[in-house]
Amino acid sequence: MHTGEAMAVKGGGDEHDRGRDTRSRLRELALKLFAEQGYEKTSLREIAERLGVTKAALYYYFKSKEDIVRSLVEDYVAELDELIAWGKAQPATAATRAEIVRGYLHIVASGTEVFRMLHQNQAAVASLASAKERGELIRERMDALTDLLTEPAGTLRDQVRAASCLMSVSYCCMRFHDRVASAAELEKAVLDVALELADAAPADAPA
Amino acid sequence: MHTGEAMAVKGGGDEHDRGRDTRSRLRELALKLFAEQGYEKTSLREIAERLGVTKAALYYYFKSKEDIVRSLVEDYVAELDELIAWGKAQPATAATRAEIVRGYLHIVASGTEVFRMLHQNQAAVASLASAKERGELIRERMDALTDLLTEPAGTLRDQVRAASCLMSVSYCCMRFHDRVASAAELEKAVLDVALELADAAPADAPA
DNA sequence: GTCTATAGACGGATAGAC
DNA sequence: GTCTATCCGTCTATAGAC
Numbered sequence: 001m002h003t004g005e006a007m008a009v010k011g012g013g014d015e016h017d018r019g020r021d022t023r024s025r026l027r028e029l030a031l032k033l034f035a036e037q038g039y040e041k042t043s044l045r046e047i048a049e050r051l052g053v054t055k056a057a058l059y060y061y062f063k064s065k066e067d068i069v070r071s072l073v074e075d076y077v078a079e080l081d082e083l084i085a086w087g088k089a090q091p092a093t094a095a096t097r098a099e100i101v102r103g104y105l106h107i108v109a110s111g112t113e114v115f116r117m118l119h120q121n122q123a124a125v126a127s128l129a130s131a132k133e134r135g136e137l138i139r140e141r142m143d144a145l146t147d148l149l150t151e152p153a154g155t156l157r158d159q160v161r162a163a164s165c166l167m168s169v170s171y172c173c174m175r176f177h178d179r180v181a182s183a184a185e186l187e188k189a190v191l192d193v194a195l196e197l198a199d200a201a202p203a204d205a206p207a
Numbered sequence: 208m209h210t211g212e213a214m215a216v217k218g219g220g221d222e223h224d225r226g227r228d229t230r231s232r233l234r235e236l237a238l239k240l241f242a243e244q245g246y247e248k249t250s251l252r253e254i255a256e257r258l259g260v261t262k263a264a265l266y267y268y269f270k271s272k273e274d275i276v277r278s279l280v281e282d283y284v285a286e287l288d289e290l291i292a293w294g295k296a297q298p299a300t301a302a303t304r305a306e307i308v309r310g311y312l313h314i315v316a317s318g319t320e321v322f323r324m325l326h327q328n329q330a331a332v333a334s335l336a337s338a339k340e341r342g343e344l345i346r347e348r349m350d351a352l353t354d355l356l357t358e359p360a361g362t363l364r365d366q367v368r369a370a371s372c373l374m375s376v377s378y379c380c381m382r383f384h385d386r387v388a389s390a391a392e393l394e395k396a397v398l399d400v401a402l403e404l405a406d407a408a409p410a411d412a413p414a
Numbered sequence: 415g416t417c418t419a420t421a422g423a424c425g426g427a428t429a430g431a432c
Numbered sequence: 433g434t435c436t437a438t439c440c441g442t443c444t445a446t447a448g449a450c
Binding site: 056057 | 433434435436437
Binding site for chain 2: 034035036037038039040041119120121122123124126127155156157159160161163164167168171172175176180185186189190192193196197
């Protein structure tokens with residue numbers, strides 16, 4: 001599914017498995033710490049220590065701290081871009097919108113930990129050079145997807161529904177990820193709610 | 208509405224107004240920078256410079272950088288706690304849930320910039336000492352409110368709806384705050400969508 | 415209330431040996 | 433591939449004069 005950089009994040013595993021190659025362990029641990037403690041609070045010294053190597057060793061694999069994040073995120077950004085490109089080429093029907101929601105859910109669900117990191121470090125990640133070059137990574141993509149979920153002549157309420165729909169997907173995937181028995185069950189519940197929001201029922205304001 | 212610490216964040220105003228007292232200007236500028244650039248990326252040096260004073264002067268007003276955040280946030284946390292306490296004392300009816308959503312919207316809308324800061328710096332703020340003492344500030348409150356919006360025997364789908372409802376309110380208030388003509392119009396649209404999610408229509412899954 | 419000066423720690427990053 | 437050693441910048445915070 002991914003091009004090779006990304007891998008599943010092992011659940012309970014810690015950093016004492018010297019067996020695997022350093023690069024994988026480094027990526028895995030960095031992702032975990034960035035998501036848990038924050039990007040700026042996590043120093044390369046801490047990563048190196050817990051990995052059982054020195055800081056200098058990290059620079060053999062990544063040219064900078066920021067480069068680690070880039071490596072963690074790039075595949076998912078590419079998937080979002082694919083989805084957006086596909087959506088733009090489709091007719092703006094309810095069926096297309098549903099398919100976009102499903103696609104977005106699929107992407108988020110396959111990279112929960114990465115999206116958790118992005119969500120918890122928005123300010124820090126946004127001010128990364130690679131983020132600025134490539135268009136703020138997340139924000140622009142969310143805007144594009146929101147547009148695709150909104151009818152051309154959409155009202156503010158429709159835009160709110162569309163934005164809520166996407167936010168609901170990413171937020172709930174992260175929030176309930178560790179509180180639920182089966183991932184499939186969660187995805188189904190999230191999809192249900194998101195599709196409701198995306199379908200934008202004509203005009204029956206209940207308030 | 209607030210106890211005196213909080214004040215409205217002036218819109219376009221910058222930092223060149225030496226007229227007002229330093230403490231207010233400090234709080235205002237810090238909030239702006241924390242929200243825009245992130246808590247960790249914003250140094251006291253930068254705040255002091257743009258304020259036209261020295262770093263040392265800041266320590267006359269706040270005993271630490273973290274203390275500035277505490278001062279910015281505490282009133283809103285108190286309001287959330289009030290809402291939660293009120294909700295727990297009410298019968299678990301649909302009317303109560305609607306009132307909780309309205310209350311939450313009101314709190315968020317009255318402190319958009321503060322919530323934007325919290326949202327953009329979740330990892331950084333969560334690892335603050337004051338956050339750990341007082342129970343992670345936001346996360347626990349969101350959990351409590353989600354519970355109040357969910358029937359005791361709620362399904363996962365109901366929990367997802369409740370979580371989406373709250374997230375939708377805070378996220379959309381922030382996201383559309385500067386893209387909309389009137390704040391009242393935005394609040395109405397957000398409330399519409401949120402109430403739909405909170406009412407948790409019985410069982411008509413559209414998928 | 416605000417300043418100058420500085421302590422003291424920690425951060426990312428690099429050079430060069432092995 | 434990994435290490436030792438080190439550079440240099442920045443940060444929070446404090447002491448003490450005015």
